[in-house]
Amino acid sequence: MSAWAAETLPRLAARQPALWLLALLIGIIVGHAAVAFYLGLTLLERHVLRIGAFGASDLPWLLILAVPALGGLGVGLLLQFAVPEKRPLGIPDLIAARAVGNGQVGPRGAILNALLALLALGTGASAGREGPVAHLGGGLASIWSGLLGLSPNASRTLLGAGVAAAVSASFNAPIAGVLFALEVVLRHYALRAFGPIVVASAAGALVARMYLGEYPAFVIPSYDLVQSTEYLAIFALGLVCTLVAAGFIHLVKLCERLASELDPPLWLRPAIGGALVGLIARAVPQVLGVGYGVADAALKEEFGWGLLAGLLLAKILATAITLASRLASGVFSPSLVMGASAGGLFGLLLGELFPGAVTSPGFYAIIGMGAVSAAVLGAPISTALIAFELTLNYETAIALLLAVSVSTVMTRSLLGHSFFLWQLERRGIDVREGLHLTHLQRVRVHDFMRPVDTPPALTEGMPVLTRSDTLGRAFTLLEEGGRDAIPVTTIGEEARIVGIVTYADALRAYNRALVESDIEANR
Template identity: 35%
Template sequence: MPADRGEPLFLKLRRPNVRFLFLAVLIGGLAGYGAVLFKLILKYMQWVFYRNTGDWLTFAESVPLWMKIAMPTVGGLVVGLVVSFFASEAKGHGVPEVMQAIALRGGRIRKRVAAAKIFASAVTIGSGGSVGREGPMVQIGASIGSSVGQFFHVPSAHMKTMVGCGAAAGIAATFNAPIAGVLFALEIIIGDFGVMQFSPVVLSSVMATAISRYYFGDFPHFDIPSYSIVSLWEYLCYPVLGVVTGFVALAFTNSLYWLEDRSDALPIPEWPKPAIGGAALGAIFAIFPQVFGVGYGAMNQALINQVPFQLMLVLVLVKIAASSVTLGSGGSGGIFAPSLFMGCMTGGAFGYVVHWLFPLHTALPGAYALVAMGGVVAGTTYAPITAILIIFEMTSDYSIILPLMLTCITATVMNSTIQRASIYTTKLLRRGIDIEAGRERHLLSHMLVKEVMTRDFVTIPQSMSLSSLIWTFKTQNAPYLHVMDEEGRLTGIISFRDLRAVLNEDGLEDLLIAQDLATPNPVTVTTDDTLQDALDKITHRGVSQLPVLSTEKQPKLVGTLTELAIDAAYNSATVRAELDEDGNLGR
């Protein structure tokens, strides 16, 4: 008989796993309303800047040239002030900041981030920034999830699930795509498909989607004709499309961070840089209104085969430039929508080519535009499952699943082979954060060996006899003896295991000396090496202790470093970091 059969229901409902499900519903509800608020503020900002809330292509011709340049400049100035003086986390596309919070701060995000991100992203997009809504909503939802977790004192081990619930809700509410929201959170944010993470994330995503559908309706993001495979030979085209979209994704990633480097190198304060980017954007919008804002209007035209081949090719390059300028200069917004746009135009142009070559065996260009949207998303994020499902849910067209799978997997495999980091993790690596290693590696990489090493060690001469060695081990109680030459240089190490190997041999006391038993050329570290460097050497060589040498031209033995000392230093650093976070998060 199960031990808990007689347990009262109210006690079962107080179990941690059940409590997390209730919190997930709460997070989903708050994030859903956050998405509603964000969309309303976004429309309001567009009205403030242009006195119009429709798609840009419907009113672009009526906007005077000076306004096309001035409004993105003013919007950039406002965003620069918000980011510089209120919440620096609101800068950029948002998802890396969420991943960083999970990896290094146990999922804790400052409470002000959600408000700052809503405002900064709404101003960026409303004034014409060539970015998307999903990145802001991921960060807004994650911030809500983190705040709820902190308010209800969720343990650190489960905080990343709370953050993942918010991120899933943000994606689900933004794109009306609950399944993709779940997979995005599990694949990118949490990095774990376990049941304990899956259930709360699903509930949060469903709740946010229900709220979004209540206010904005339940309809596909793109209204397109149904496409189907014309011939089995057509399947051969989609891996090629995966390669093409992969290269476009790489071009976007590298262009974005190249421009970010140029912006960082400018010898001016941070706050006016988005305004400079805004002015450059205005010049682009004056010629190519299709890349203004999110760009769904132009994408819809491409999906129904109404954009010429030459213009599609040009728009791919223009969108890469516009989105890179927006984000690289310090604007706030996501990379999903730009990736969809680039994929749409790339796929459309590719479709024109293959349909011209094989008109009887291939679909119209719109089909390739649709599939390529997922290819560029997968090639930038390295999240093929999310890319496949989000295109499916945004179109409600199951016939594209097989081509999507071929294209997205090809783009992901190719790009991850060429360039290890995705567009998200590249940003973290540039900050010195290896998200795959996480919190431990980051903390250890910021501590030096000289801060932790001990100067308690035993040295012996190379010529010491075996009998003296035995006596030294007995009297010094040291795990290792460090063998030195006549000039005071370390030449080897003797452990008790080395000594025990010859203890049972008779007649060796007067034959063997320390140099005969020592392990020559031991692995060492210097005082200026990081603890992560030392731990890597300990792990790779299978030792528990390393000699520490000075950094002089003629290095000398100055101490030893043990694995236990590294563990203790890491634990202390973790406590200090959490105390600092607790002090900062309330602001």
């Protein structure tokens, strides 16, 4: 690329009309990728485990045990030898790319992660397809950001566009795709980002409808509340869903801690998880796979007390094991199954206590589905819209918003974080308190250091920084001893001073990052 092109193309691509065109292209590409993922997964589910609404109960028990374990072994070998991160990737990695990265995720890693997810989910892992597909959308969008040398701001906008297109195509839910990208990944609603993300989401949905049709994921009857006092029951269901979501997140933490203490070889860890999921499926075969057919059956009131209760407990346990064993990473689909089971049970109980005075259990299954998934993801607005667009049942909208609000607020009060934010905190990334903390992790010393022509000698015991250290570390070292400046050195045995960082330099870099992020979030 010529010097003129290298300087001009990023500037042209960052302008709004060009971003809209890029977003349209990304939406079309990601829409096709999401459809391909869906068709590939459907093919595997139908021909490997023959998963349906009632699970894989027609398969020999030995296959139900062996197939998830063998799939886990394949995932483990790929994690060991082909995946640098040594774990499946998902929504938290997109949030991290926005918060402390340059707004891009590696396309190669995203494509490989999608193949890992196909292998895991197609052989029975109890997880969701939306996380891997959203990460794939972000990776495909990042190809264009990298090729055109876009600024971090423009790259983050296109990252959101890729995520929106992936969610939109996966759920046939273009409105929810837009709000998910803004609420969960970008965490702002700036008009500059809104337009391209809408374009990409609409394009992704149109591509999916072209191949898969315009029908909602769940076709259910229309419901009307029998009486307005049922809103008290819906409030109570929100509290029940809080317990389900919080219990699930706690169990994932417990399984993660247990897996870390046992510390099996990485290549074997997913296989152990797959074997345990297979054992659970011997008793409750409905836990295998993504679970859309199971959720649909729960919404249509095809399950009784015993099966709903067993499914709720088994799905929570199987999904926690799947995540802790690094077999797969998606949590949205399992949370739909958990919520539909909890809501269906709640509706059956109300029907027994107040026969003829409450709406049918299928209505409460819809509400539970949205409330649990919103509490787990920490995304009340987009999750409520996803549940609405999945069912196209407007009569449930007000009830759904009430239950979602209760479950999300109460889960945040109990745990202090959503599932995604907990995963980020384990990696040392805190986005709960706002951008002023993420800038301390995003800005690097090489962004604001002063080069030195004649470096002084490096004395033993002198505190030093490297080019890749964060702004937060620079502030820590500067403030520890009340220092005015700290040298920046190369890495290695023969380290030498290449620059210097003063407290004023660090403060200016921090203020500049705050101003730039404020402009990005409000323009």
